[in-house]
Amino acid sequence: MKKVYWLVVYTVLTVAAAVIASGAPIPWSTSGGGG
Amino acid sequence: MVLLVILVASALVALIRGGRFRNLASWAPRWGYLVALALVIQVGVVYLQPESQPLIIALFALSLTLLATFVVANRRLPGMMLLGVGLALNVVAMAANGGFMPVSPGALVHAGLGSLASLPEGSLLEGSKDILIWPEHARLWWLGDVIPLPPPISVVLSIGDLVVGAGGAWYLQVAMVSRERDGSRAHAEVAAP
Numbered sequence: 001m002k003k004v005y006w007l008v009v010y011t012v013l014t015v016a017a018a019v020i021a022s023g024a025p026i027p028w029s030t031s032g033g034g035g
Numbered sequence: 036m037v038l039l040v041i042l043v044a045s046a047l048v049a050l051i052r053g054g055r056f057r058n059l060a061s062w063a064p065r066w067g068y069l070v071a072l073a074l075v076i077q078v079g080v081v082y083l084q085p086e087s088q089p090l091i092i093a094l095f096a097l098s099l100t101l102l103a104t105f106v107v108a109n110r111r112l113p114g115m116m117l118l119g120v121g122l123a124l125n126v127v128a129m130a131a132n133g134g135f136m137p138v139s140p141g142a143l144v145h146a147g148l149g150s151l152a153s154l155p156e157g158s159l160l161e162g163s164k165d166i167l168i169w170p171e172h173a174r175l176w177w178l179g180d181v182i183p184l185p186p187p188i189s190v191v192l193s194i195g196d197l198v199v200g201a202g203g204a205w206y207l208q209v210a211m212v213s214r215e216r217d218g219s220r221a222h223a224e225v226a227a228p
Contacts, residue, residue: 007059007060008056008057008059008060010063010067011062011064011210012059014064014067014070015042015207016203017071017074018064018102018105019042019118020039021074021098022106022118022121022195023195023196
Protein backbone atom coordinates (compact mmCIF):
# COMPACT_ATOMS: atom_id res chain seq x y z
CA MET A 1 0.00 0.00 0.00
CA LYS A 2 2.77 2.38 0.96
CA LYS A 3 4.64 1.49 -2.24
CA VAL A 4 1.57 2.32 -4.33
CA TYR A 5 1.24 5.67 -2.55
CA TRP A 6 4.80 6.68 -3.33
CA LEU A 7 4.47 5.42 -6.90
CA VAL A 8 1.43 7.65 -7.37
CA VAL A 9 3.28 10.62 -5.86
CA TYR A 10 6.27 9.95 -8.11
CA THR A 11 4.02 9.68 -11.17
CA VAL A 12 2.10 12.88 -10.46
CA LEU A 13 5.24 14.90 -9.78
CA THR A 14 7.07 13.50 -12.82
CA VAL A 15 4.23 14.18 -15.25
CA ALA A 16 3.65 17.67 -13.84
CA ALA A 17 7.35 18.46 -14.08
CA ALA A 18 7.52 17.08 -17.63
CA VAL A 19 4.63 19.29 -18.74
CA ILE A 20 6.05 22.39 -17.04
CA ALA A 21 9.56 21.90 -18.37
CA SER A 22 8.41 20.98 -21.89
CA GLY A 23 6.27 24.08 -22.20
CA ALA A 24 8.21 27.10 -23.27
CA PRO A 25 6.87 29.24 -20.46
CA ILE A 26 8.48 29.27 -17.09
CA PRO A 27 5.64 29.29 -14.61
CA TRP A 28 7.69 31.08 -11.99
CA SER A 29 8.33 33.87 -14.40
CA THR A 30 8.23 37.29 -12.81
CA SER A 31 7.86 38.84 -16.22
CA GLY A 32 4.93 36.70 -17.15
CA GLY A 33 6.68 35.71 -20.32
CA GLY A 34 4.84 32.50 -20.55
CA GLY A 35 2.29 30.35 -18.80
CA MET B 36 1.08 28.04 -14.13
CA VAL B 37 -1.57 27.68 -16.81
CA LEU B 38 -0.17 24.28 -17.75
CA LEU B 39 -0.56 23.09 -14.16
CA VAL B 40 -4.16 24.33 -14.16
CA ILE B 41 -4.79 22.20 -17.26
CA LEU B 42 -3.43 19.14 -15.45
CA VAL B 43 -5.50 19.81 -12.31
CA ALA B 44 -8.63 20.29 -14.43
CA SER B 45 -7.93 17.04 -16.26
CA ALA B 46 -7.46 15.20 -12.96
CA LEU B 47 -10.79 16.56 -11.69
CA VAL B 48 -12.54 15.44 -14.88
CA ALA B 49 -10.95 12.02 -14.51
CA LEU B 50 -12.21 11.76 -10.92
CA ILE B 51 -15.71 12.72 -12.06
CA ARG B 52 -15.48 10.00 -14.71
CA GLY B 53 -14.79 7.48 -11.96
CA GLY B 54 -11.02 7.53 -12.18
CA ARG B 55 -8.70 7.13 -9.23
CA PHE B 56 -5.23 8.43 -8.47
CA ARG B 57 -4.32 4.94 -7.32
CA ASN B 58 -4.52 3.75 -10.93
CA LEU B 59 -1.57 5.97 -11.79
CA ALA B 60 0.69 3.48 -10.05
CA SER B 61 0.17 1.13 -12.98
CA TRP B 62 1.23 3.78 -15.46
CA ALA B 63 4.31 5.17 -13.77
CA PRO B 64 6.82 6.61 -16.25
CA ARG B 65 10.41 5.50 -16.38
CA TRP B 66 13.48 7.64 -15.84
CA GLY B 67 11.69 10.38 -13.92
CA TYR B 68 15.03 11.69 -12.71
CA LEU B 69 15.67 13.04 -16.22
CA VAL B 70 12.68 15.33 -15.86
CA ALA B 71 13.75 16.42 -12.39
CA LEU B 72 17.21 17.24 -13.69
CA ALA B 73 15.80 19.12 -16.69
CA LEU B 74 13.58 21.19 -14.44
CA VAL B 75 16.40 21.97 -12.01
CA ILE B 76 18.53 23.19 -14.92
CA GLN B 77 15.76 25.45 -16.21
CA VAL B 78 15.02 26.88 -12.78
CA GLY B 79 18.72 27.43 -12.25
CA VAL B 80 19.11 29.29 -15.54
CA VAL B 81 16.05 31.45 -14.95
CA TYR B 82 16.95 32.42 -11.40
CA LEU B 83 20.72 32.56 -11.59
CA GLN B 84 20.65 34.33 -14.96
CA PRO B 85 24.14 33.56 -16.26
CA GLU B 86 25.59 36.48 -18.19
CA SER B 87 26.89 34.28 -20.98
CA GLN B 88 24.21 33.75 -23.62
CA PRO B 89 25.97 30.70 -25.09
CA LEU B 90 25.95 29.13 -21.62
CA ILE B 91 22.23 29.80 -21.26
CA ILE B 92 21.54 28.28 -24.66
CA ALA B 93 23.71 25.25 -23.88
CA LEU B 94 21.90 24.66 -20.58
CA PHE B 95 18.49 25.00 -22.24
CA ALA B 96 19.61 22.56 -24.93
CA LEU B 97 20.79 20.09 -22.30
CA SER B 98 17.51 20.42 -20.44
CA LEU B 99 15.44 19.88 -23.59
CA THR B 100 17.57 16.89 -24.58
CA LEU B 101 16.91 15.29 -21.19
CA LEU B 102 13.19 15.86 -21.69
CA ALA B 103 13.26 14.40 -25.19
CA THR B 104 15.04 11.31 -23.86
CA PHE B 105 12.36 10.94 -21.20
CA VAL B 106 9.59 11.22 -23.78
CA VAL B 107 11.18 8.61 -26.05
CA ALA B 108 11.69 6.24 -23.12
CA ASN B 109 8.01 6.57 -22.22
CA ARG B 110 6.57 6.84 -25.71
CA ARG B 111 4.14 3.98 -25.13
CA LEU B 112 2.42 5.79 -22.29
CA PRO B 113 -0.81 7.58 -23.26
CA GLY B 114 -0.37 11.20 -24.28
CA MET B 115 3.39 11.04 -24.11
CA MET B 116 3.90 11.29 -27.87
CA LEU B 117 1.58 14.30 -27.95
CA LEU B 118 3.65 15.87 -25.19
CA GLY B 119 6.71 15.12 -27.28
CA VAL B 120 5.18 16.85 -30.31
CA GLY B 121 4.53 19.94 -28.22
CA LEU B 122 8.06 19.84 -26.89
CA ALA B 123 9.37 19.53 -30.44
CA LEU B 124 7.32 22.53 -31.59
CA ASN B 125 8.77 24.64 -28.80
CA VAL B 126 12.29 23.39 -29.50
CA VAL B 127 11.94 24.25 -33.19
CA ALA B 128 10.74 27.76 -32.35
CA MET B 129 13.62 28.28 -29.93
CA ALA B 130 16.22 26.79 -32.24
CA ALA B 131 15.08 29.05 -35.07
CA ASN B 132 15.46 32.12 -32.91
CA GLY B 133 18.88 31.75 -31.41
CA GLY B 134 17.91 29.42 -28.58
CA PHE B 135 15.13 31.53 -27.07
CA MET B 136 11.35 31.53 -27.43
CA PRO B 137 10.23 34.56 -29.45
CA VAL B 138 7.46 36.72 -28.05
CA SER B 139 6.11 39.80 -29.76
CA PRO B 140 5.39 43.19 -28.16
CA GLY B 141 1.78 42.91 -29.33
CA ALA B 142 1.26 39.64 -27.50
CA LEU B 143 2.72 41.13 -24.33
CA VAL B 144 0.41 44.14 -24.57
CA HIS B 145 -2.64 41.91 -25.00
CA ALA B 146 -1.53 39.92 -21.95
CA GLY B 147 -1.39 43.09 -19.91
CA LEU B 148 2.41 43.15 -19.89
CA GLY B 149 2.81 46.37 -21.83
CA SER B 150 5.76 47.52 -19.78
CA LEU B 151 7.82 44.66 -21.19
CA ALA B 152 6.77 45.48 -24.73
CA SER B 153 8.72 48.71 -24.64
CA LEU B 154 12.03 46.96 -24.03
CA PRO B 155 14.54 46.99 -26.91
CA GLU B 156 14.15 44.25 -29.48
CA GLY B 157 16.33 41.29 -28.60
CA SER B 158 15.87 41.73 -24.85
CA LEU B 159 15.72 38.53 -22.84
CA LEU B 160 12.68 38.64 -20.60
CA GLU B 161 13.68 38.14 -17.01
CA GLY B 162 12.48 34.92 -15.50
CA SER B 163 11.55 33.21 -18.74
CA LYS B 164 12.96 31.58 -21.87
CA ASP B 165 11.54 34.38 -23.98
CA ILE B 166 13.23 36.92 -26.18
CA LEU B 167 11.42 40.02 -27.38
CA ILE B 168 11.28 39.98 -31.18
CA TRP B 169 8.97 41.71 -33.61
CA PRO B 170 6.99 39.09 -35.56
CA GLU B 171 8.41 40.26 -38.87
CA HIS B 172 11.92 39.65 -37.55
CA ALA B 173 11.26 36.29 -35.89
CA ARG B 174 11.65 32.99 -37.67
CA LEU B 175 8.60 30.74 -37.44
CA TRP B 176 6.99 33.42 -35.29
CA TRP B 177 3.72 31.49 -35.22
CA LEU B 178 5.43 28.76 -33.17
CA GLY B 179 6.54 31.30 -30.60
CA ASP B 180 4.60 32.68 -27.66
CA VAL B 181 1.73 34.17 -29.65
CA ILE B 182 -1.35 33.31 -27.60
CA PRO B 183 -1.88 35.99 -24.95
CA LEU B 184 -4.10 35.39 -21.96
CA PRO B 185 -5.27 38.71 -20.54
CA PRO B 186 -5.08 39.77 -16.90
CA PRO B 187 -5.38 38.54 -14.26
CA ILE B 188 -3.69 35.51 -15.86
CA SER B 189 -1.26 37.63 -17.90
CA VAL B 190 0.71 34.98 -19.71
CA VAL B 191 1.61 34.29 -23.32
CA LEU B 192 1.46 30.72 -24.58
CA SER B 193 2.75 28.97 -27.67
CA ILE B 194 1.00 26.36 -29.79
CA GLY B 195 3.55 23.89 -28.44
CA ASP B 196 2.52 24.74 -24.87
CA LEU B 197 -1.09 23.86 -25.65
CA VAL B 198 -0.06 20.56 -27.25
CA VAL B 199 2.13 19.75 -24.24
CA GLY B 200 -0.80 20.49 -21.93
CA ALA B 201 -3.08 18.31 -24.04
CA GLY B 202 -0.58 15.45 -23.80
CA GLY B 203 -0.43 15.69 -20.03
CA ALA B 204 -4.22 15.91 -19.78
CA TRP B 205 -4.63 12.88 -22.05
CA TYR B 206 -2.20 10.89 -19.91
CA LEU B 207 -4.21 11.61 -16.74
CA GLN B 208 -7.51 10.70 -18.41
CA VAL B 209 -6.30 7.31 -19.56
CA ALA B 210 -4.10 6.47 -16.57
CA MET B 211 -6.61 7.47 -13.90
CA VAL B 212 -9.77 6.15 -15.51
CA SER B 213 -8.59 2.88 -16.97
CA ARG B 214 -8.90 -0.22 -14.90
CA GLU B 215 -5.84 -1.30 -13.01
CA ARG B 216 -5.69 -4.60 -14.85
CA ASP B 217 -5.41 -2.82 -18.18
CA GLY B 218 -2.94 -0.41 -16.70
CA SER B 219 -0.73 -3.18 -15.41
CA ARG B 220 -0.58 -4.67 -18.85
CA ALA B 221 0.36 -1.36 -20.39
CA HIS B 222 2.99 -0.81 -17.74
CA ALA B 223 4.45 -4.19 -18.48
CA GLU B 224 4.72 -3.19 -22.12
CA VAL B 225 6.45 0.01 -21.19
CA ALA B 226 8.86 -1.77 -18.92
CA ALA B 227 9.79 -4.20 -21.66
CA PRO B 228 13.06 -3.35 -23.44
